[in-house]
Amino acid sequence: MFKILFGSSVASVNPIFNSIADPRFMLDDIPTRLWRHLTAIRRWLPDATGIAHRLKEDRMAPSQTGYFDMLRRESAYARSPREETRLFMAVGEIERFNLLRETLGFELADRVVSTICERLVAAIGDCEIGRADRTTIEFAFRARSLADARARLIAATAAVATPITCDGVLFELHFLIGATDTGRGPISLAAVKRAEAALEEARRRHVRLFISEADAPDGNADRLALVRDLQTAVTRGELALVYQPKLRNRSWTIDAVEALLRWRHPMRGDVPPDIFIPLAEETGCIRSLTEWVVERAIADRACLAEQGCPLTVDINLSGLLVDDLDFVAWLLARLADVKGGIGFEITETATIADQERAEANLSALAAAGARIAIDDYGAAFSSLAYLQRLPLKELKIDKSFISSLASNQRDPLLVRSTIDLAHAMELEVTAEGVDTPEAMALLRVMGCDLLQGYLISKPLGVDALREFVLGGGQQQALDQLPGVGRALRERATANLKDRIAS
Template sequence: MTASRKTKFEIANGRDRLAALELTIESLPLAVGLFWLDGRPVLLNRHFRELYDVGERWEADITFAKLIANGAFSDWKSDPAAFFERLVETLKRDGEFKARNEVGNRMLAVHDRLLGDDLILTMQKDITEQVHAEARITFLANHDTLTELPNRASLNAMLDNRIENARACHAKLGLLLVDVDRFKDINDVFGHAAGDAVLSEISRRFLACRGEDDIAARLGGDEFCFLSPSDNQPEAAEMLAHRLLEAAREPVLFEGRQLKVGLSIGISIFPQNGMDRGALLAAADAALYRAKAEGRGMVRMFEPEMDERIHDQRMLQHDLQRAIDCDELELYYQPQARITGEIYGFEALIRWRHPTRGLLSPNVFIPIAEECGLILEIGEWVLRTACRNAVTWAAPLQISVNLSPVQFRHDDLSTTVLQILMETGLSPERLELEITENVLVKDFARALQTLRSLKKLGVHIAMDDFGTGYSSLSYLQSFPFDTLKIDRSFISRLNTDHLTDAIVRAVIGLGRGLDVPIVAEGVETEEQRAFLAGEHCQNIQGFLIGRPQEIGDYADIVGIECKPQRSLRRSAKTG
């Protein structure tokens, strides 16, 4: 083969390779352009031509500078020729250039490289979806997904920043903690979709009524937080609180229903109520606790004595753990009687003999036990101790034991009751378990299943505090209670309030119609007993019959010698 013929073959082979390279570049899923150093294009693939609206046979005057003039960078638009000169200088110095460029409504990742001494290769990838995804991820990391308000992490950062600014400027800052009242009832009765609708609408109203500089955040659940940076404190925070109350006053429409909620609000002020985020939040939380305790729908400012309450609650929680370990819990028994006065059973009532505070009622420490999780251990001890004591009585009287809503929702309740009955030997017919309406509100279907499991054991089920909840009547349709107990708040007003008299008559009549025995609690006078007798109420309980006392004080009724109660620690070991 001659030299000239080799040269032609090599040239042809080179052209084939170039054509293959051009075809490959044309098919790449990114915009690719090849330019001379003076800006004239050598090759523009399909994606590049579409991106910059260039025809397949581009005009002779098309240059790199003119094309990038369509970009979003300000210096590209104002003087693209000068930018191109700087680009060439950068490429000669560094060999490459990277940036992000916005073309139309698309975001591009630009990577320019110098090839040899006379060519520029630019590769531009559409990263619009990636940028949007990154922005969404960043947003979700700092905002609540349902309401799109800043979340707790975002609030903490903003609060720290506002506190630093206020400290530097000797300014004030208001912090509001907001709870949505009755939100749990809406969630439980109408479902989570209704709860979400309420939170979304309430959040929209919050944003509409806040001040220009106020910050709103959702901390989780039904709890919100607001920052009021105005130096006019506490007036500005109080005004914002009342605007929020007003915003929540209108019902929220959901699937044709009007769902009503309210707000409880606690307020703390920087710097007088706290010098850092933790102190301010704790102070506002204490004020919120007071607002809810006083009936909800309230606004309360933090007051110094609230700190004492928080400290006192924490000390009681610590002491309660010691009470379990040191056998300081006791059971007292209050008799239950027929309307004629014949005692047929006792209700077991827990007491705490505190070493320094004396004898404490359950109203003082049971809420603490429920909050910190000790109620399961305490509740099991009460049930075991009451059953163990009752089985020793010569008289086969009924024993009633209260169940906490927390205890009732525990998966093993039926198993625990069965185990205790078998362990103590108490006949199931002698055991009555008292529940309140709160047991049924959170998860009615699950609660109903547990109630039926308990009934299969042969124990009796009583609804305590009947008439104080809004759904008491509806629950009677779903479950055959063995006893209804009229709350003491009604009995205390008998013969003094005609409306209360009518309510008590109606409840007694309802029990008679359903063939469910009624127990009137809190009967203290002969006049109250006479009223109940006249209405044919079957059973009573209260100071008129007997006060809660150690079972030894009723030894003649139950037929035992006075014996010490079993301790929690010992009964846990034997159980």
Template sequence: MEPYLSDLRPSIAAIIAARRAQLGVRLSSAALIICIFQLQTGLSWALAWGVTYFTVQLVEYFVFRKVDETRAMARSAERVFFALTMANSAAFTSFGLLLAASGSWGVMCAGILWSGTIAHVTINSGGSRQTLQCALLPPVLAFFALPGFILRDGGNLTDCITAVAAGLFSGFGTVAMWNVYQKLLKSATRAREFGRQAQFDSETGLPNRAALNQRTDELASTASGVVVVAAIGIDRFSHLRGAIGHAPMVELIAQLAERLSSAFNGIPVMRLSSGHLGLAFVARDMAEAFHLAATLQGAVTRPLQLRDTHVDVSVTIGLSEAADALQHAADLAILDRALIAVEQAREARRHIASFDAKLYGNPGATLSLMSEMSRAFDNGQMTIAYQPKYDLRSGAIVGAEALARWDHPERGALRPDLFVEMAEETGHIGELTEWVLRRAVRDQHRLRAAGFNLSIAVNWSGHLLDDVGFTDTALEIARGAAGKLCLEVTETAIIGNAGLARQTLERLRAAGLTISIDDYGSGLSSMAYLKNIPADELKIDKAFVLNMATDPVDAVLVRAAVSLAHSLGLQVVAEGVEQQAALDLLGEMGCDLAQGYLIARPIPLQDLVAYLGDRATDPASAAV
């Protein structure tokens, strides 16, 4: 019994709170009853009943005056409540007995009164079955006293049975209706709760993305200015969560939302995702929106107090206006545009940015490229251009890098970084790399037939380092090569998958392929990684080579990279060589190979054969 009673405490507290609010109505009704029915029962009986009823009501009020729906009730208080509920019902029932004793008219009035009592307690019993039972017991039992009054006033047995049956029917019917009412009430309550939960984040209790969308729609229909959504990205979110833990991070997000809301005149701040908050507001124009966003930035200049620790938090804010007319991004909701603006701001190293449609481009059209790529392999749109590698010691062309080129029939020549990055993101990079590798092997045979023995380099995406099946395919293709094959892997891809990268690269290297660390210096360069990666070659990023002839700092960095690579037994390639002075410096530094526009631009296979033939027949052309 105790656990069940405990579950009913919120319901009972709600009943008490409602009855306390109705005290005046109940006392006024009782006074009216005394005035009307004292004619039937006599003044003394009516007053005696009134005193009893008033006493029960006042006792209930003072005993439970501090109970509310948010405060837990003691078990003893629950028992007192049930006792007073029965006393209340018994008071009405006793008045009905007084009426029934006064004659035939009183019997009918008693029946009406008890029926009304049953209906009243049913409506006001809330979800508590015990409350209903306590309130129903006195009037239902009193019905069994009616046969005596009926027989006294000349009624027969049939009248008695009819009266008792009517009472029982009224009681059981009321209970049945109560059950139906409770089911409907619970369904409505669940629906309201589901609706509430649908608009609130379960972890922080903050309004969620759906709530922000609803607020945006409301503002758009009523506001006269520009409706703006601000997406607030928590910088270094993963790092912070890893440092302090998940539960403290949830607490920190709630605190941050509260501070941002306070700084913005109490406008509700919603949680959009694990690391993003957001809000919607109205501004005169986007200039004012930027000013208001700066207010949000200022709110996080002070550290947040998290238990016993101060935590510094910074945010990046992306803005988007509801009135944005975006033809090629019309399918993007205002909130999505604001979230994209956060990433655009981070890429531009800014704290606040509005959505830039031109920068965003047309992802739908770009994604459709992937479905066209397979056809491009077969219809001649996709080709290979080769950029020669120049040996600084011998002056000979000893290798070439295979670079994919796509001449789209509608969009023209596509930037390689566009379709290569898209292939990586959509999982098509394996298909593209396999095609390039097969073409490179085929073209290497053609070069060999023309009398040129070149090492061919192919770019190897970091997304393929953990693809064992693709590695098997690459090794099978490489077995048919007519010379050396080199796989160029960026240092960032290797560092991001160090353990797995080492296993894959060791397997490729054991099969006779040369491994080159591409774009060295553009990422998180580390001597420790260089020491542990099975590589044969190091390519210095062109960002350091382009201006090394005029920038002493770049020259020092290149010299250090050459020295480091040689000390580790690696051959060095400098890419981006466009000036003779840079080439001369590289030669002085002991660099092994050079690649860049000064030597040759990427050219088709037939042009590469002609280029190599010219160098072989004309010694003057061999000088760079």
């Protein structure tokens, strides 16, 4: 099945990789069995004894390069590079294959893997298949150029996407490939890491193929440096909170804001939240960041209330923390000292591991006086089951739907139906990304409860927020908004004066 890198001895070495690739064997058993096979065929492979000895001594962890890389370095690819071509290293992943393997059993799943390997070789041509583990397949090939390699890899993804039939069962698989151009030299550990990083990028972008070029910067090293800096950003005073007001559609008043975290790096400048928040979630420091945000938001809210500006502050809460008992216990202790005025917007509900525990935790937070909202509804996984089971008070429609309200025929229907559904479930609706007068006008007609976006106000620091609400900034914003009648403006002004007086 496997064509590997030993020229005329392919037939003799095939049983080795059939044995190595069998996922029913533990990795620690591989060196002994491989040593036995290589010893038996050393008359065909002069340096087999040396390779076998190193394999027996070197018990690499599963997360490292793999035995295939050691064999590759001893192969013709490493010893005799062909100057007219470039060497490409690739890692392919079968999405959700672990579930398929558990459902169908190892034997049938392994036959599916074998078929995929055969299709890769047929589609790419001079392709050397390496380690095939539970979900990934490593392979290498030579191509005349990056364009040639891309064309071959696109053909490979198309070949694997064609349904596979085994024992009368039809399999439609999603196969992702991350590849890298290693240049004209042998495959190195750095090249393998670049291929793995390319596969991760393909997952992130939701594409079937991503190729990292040989001279591409080392993204892993940059991410690692950013993670180190993020873990010390709190102690160095680099983090800050800003607040974006939410405008009530009917009363035209502001009584709630969303707390947004900002990071000003001393060398990089402002690091976008969509860069450092996922890093914090992946590396486990999201809890310490969230605790800092909660403490700062509580302090800022208390300061605003003392100055005659009582507002509800809504804090983003990662789905990774919702089912964390220790974190929620800490949160409940802090809420006991606040007595209202704090809400939580739950992001990425798909990352919640224990849904029953998450529901219990959110119910406890709601009982403690916190206002619970589902954030970015419609952009990620937010099923109707969550709307039924969770103790929600608010639903926030993702800004991707709001930004195209006036230019897309379908989005207004989706937004209107979402608002009607939420109202039927006694939930308030907030529209994010209200940046144009056209979107504002449509949302007012649809009966959206709260409006949030740059048309109303950009995110503000705590002092600027107080000035906006109490010092005339809100009135100036009202004067600039479209479709605000005189009676509505006067009522909003009266409400504002009453709040200042109280």
